[in-house]
Amino acid sequence: MRLWAGTTASGLATWALPFVLGLAVLDRSLTPAGLGLVLAARTAGFLAAVPVSGVLADRYSRRGVVLWAGLAAAVAAPLMAAGLGRSLPLMAAAAALAGAGQGACRPAFQALTAEVVDIERRQQANAAMTLAVRGTTLVGPALTALLALLLDIWALLLGIGLLWLVAALVPRPGVGAPVPTGSRVSFFGEFADGMREARRHPWFVAGLAALTAVIATGYSATGVALPLVSRDRYGTEFVLAAAMTAYTVGALAGAVLIARWRSSSPGWTALAGLAAYGFAPLSLTLPVHPAVVIAAYAVAGVGIELFNVPWFTAIQREVEPEKLARVSSLDFLLSYGLAPVGLALIAPAIDAFGPRPVLAVCALVCFLAPAAAAAAPTARHFSRSRSDLRT
Numbered sequence: 001m002r003l004w005a006g007t008t009a010s011g012l013a014t015w016a017l018p019f020v021l022g023l024a025v026l027d028r029s030l031t032p033a034g035l036g037l038v039l040a041a042r043t044a045g046f047l048a049a050v051p052v053s054g055v056l057a058d059r060y061s062r063r064g065v066v067l068w069a070g071l072a073a074a075v076a077a078p079l080m081a082a083g084l085g086r087s088l089p090l091m092a093a094a095a096a097l098a099g100a101g102q103g104a105c106r107p108a109f110q111a112l113t114a115e116v117v118d119i120e121r122r123q124q125a126n127a128a129m130t131l132a133v134r135g136t137t138l139v140g141p142a143l144t145a146l147l148a149l150l151l152d153i154w155a156l157l158l159g160i161g162l163l164w165l166v167a168a169l170v171p172r173p174g175v176g177a178p179v180p181t182g183s184r185v186s187f188f189g190e191f192a193d194g195m196r197e198a199r200r201h202p203w204f205v206a207g208l209a210a211l212t213a214v215i216a217t218g219y220s221a222t223g224v225a226l227p228l229v230s231r232d233r234y235g236t237e238f239v240l241a242a243a244m245t246a247y248t249v250g251a252l253a254g255a256v257l258i259a260r261w262r263s264s265s266p267g268w269t270a271l272a273g274l275a276a277y278g279f280a281p282l283s284l285t286l287p288v289h290p291a292v293v294i295a296a297y298a299v300a301g302v303g304i305e306l307f308n309v310p311w312f313t314a315i316q317r318e319v320e321p322e323k324l325a326r327v328s329s330l331d332f333l334l335s336y337g338l339a340p341v342g343l344a345l346i347a348p349a350i351d352a353f354g355p356r357p358v359l360a361v362c363a364l365v366c367f368l369a370p371a372a373a374a375a376a377p378t379a380r381h382f383s384r385s386r387s388d389l390r391t
Contacts, residue, residue, distance in 0.1 A: 003116050004125070006171035007109055008132040010070065013163035014102050015136060016144060017042070017095075020156045023148055029085040038080075041092040045099025047337050053104035054329025055190045057111050058322055063173040065108040065325075070168025073101025077161030081154045101164065107328035114316040114324055115174025123313045127259035130305055134251045194326025201318055201384070203267055204327070206376030207311060211335045213369035214277050220342030221362040222280045225355050229284045229293075239290045243297040247280075250301025257302070258309045267382035270310040271370040276303025278366030281359040314382035 018039055024030040030038070049069075057065040076098035083090030117125040147156060198204055230240035254273070263269040276299050283296035319327045349358045378384055 002170050002172045003109075003113065004128055004132065006066070006070075006167045006169075007129050008136065009163045009170070010073075010102070010105050010109070010167035011129075011133040012136045013073065013160045013167065015133075016156075016160050016163070017098065019144055020153060020160065023144075023156070024084060024153045027153065029153060030091075034088050034091070037088065038091050038095045042095040042099035042102075043340055045096035045101075046103035047099075047333065049100035049103035050107065050329045050333045050337075051191055051326075052187075054107045054194060054326040055187055056104075057108040057325030057329075058194070059190065061173070062108045062112040062115060062325065063171065066105055066112060066171055067168050069101045069104035069108065070164050071101075072104070073098045074161045074164035074168060076101065077157050077164065081157040084153060084157070098164075103332070105167065106332050107325040109171075110312065110316065110328040111325040112171065112174050113312075114321065116172065119317060122316055123262075123309060124259050126309045126312045126316075127255045127305075130308060131252060131255045131259075134248055134255060134305075138245070138248045138252070191326060194323050194330060197320055197323040198327045198330055201378065202376045203378040203382050204315065204318075206373035206379055207267075207271065207382070208331060208334060210271065210274060210369040210373035211307070211311075211331075212338055214274055214366050215335050216338045216342035217346075217362040218277050218281050218366040220339060220346045221350075221359055222284065223343060224346045224350060225281070225284050225359055228350075228355060233287070234290055239293060242290070242294045243280075246294045246298040247301040250298035250303075251305045252301075253298075254302035254305030255309065258306055263310075265380050266310045266314070267379045268374050270307040270382065271374045271379065273303035273306025275367050275370040276300055276306075278363045280363075281366065282363040285356045285359045285363065310382060318383060 021030060021035055021038060025032055025035050053065055053069065076094045079094035080091050080098070083094060113122065113125060113129075144156070147159075151159075198208075226243060227237075227240050230237055230243075278300075279296040280300040283293045286292075315328060315331065316324065346358065346362075373379055
């Protein structure tokens, strides 16, 4: 429960920051260009910290990395508040620090879960964590908007800092943390060792390639195209709001389902769930009733959690414990790191070729990439051998 509370607090703080900064744009204490700069700085901090955290969390205490990462993000919040309306460079530097704290937490939390939770209960634990994150996404906008009526942006930023303090201080230490042996090599040598461990698992390499392709194409395309389609085709923002809500509700349903369901072919089931994201861009290419778009997003939400929970659980089970944080950092670095690249390329592609061809190609990638990954050795069970699932 302490680990769940810390992870939930970090997820809420990560989600809340761009929303609160968006409110700052509305009250004119931050310009749209300034918002873009601050969020770009946060992304840069995240990407820089993820591989460093992976090495440190395998070299030292995973609990210690969570502590210092959470404290760094907590300190960033009042610094950002101090710069609001006064110093954009200070806000950008604080956002980079917040992103670094967020990025450092991710692989450390993944590895800490493997230390705290017994192997037979990790799937339920991962599902409980994603339920908390998705639930936050569902109720967070209304809650934040309500708080904005009572508190100013400065106070909301301090509240984000308090959430990071919870993430830093509440989780309990792990039991049986790996102790690295042998002579210590350089940072790059240790990260390369984690990459070699990742390559030792064909299912991981294939699954990560599929996940990266889906996020960089389908996720990015729908992020850009859904507002345009909602406005231009349907003439209302309702489709945008309803589709995003349906996606979150679907993800909640998927997390509940996968918390209890044990597929006989968990890898193939997970990859089929990942492929379901293709229905979201596909629905935007066709002149269909808004209900079809909303239903497609709900199916995509269910599918993404049918992938996420077994994926995280398999990494925690299959990867060598002393290299788990580095492999997890590689996962986050590629899957999340290439999302901004996809966003940067999708918008010009839509301007050049129109939304339908671009969305059709992205839907095709979403369907084919997981299908190709399913053909990789060991992909069916996300395990080197089926017998490993029983141990």
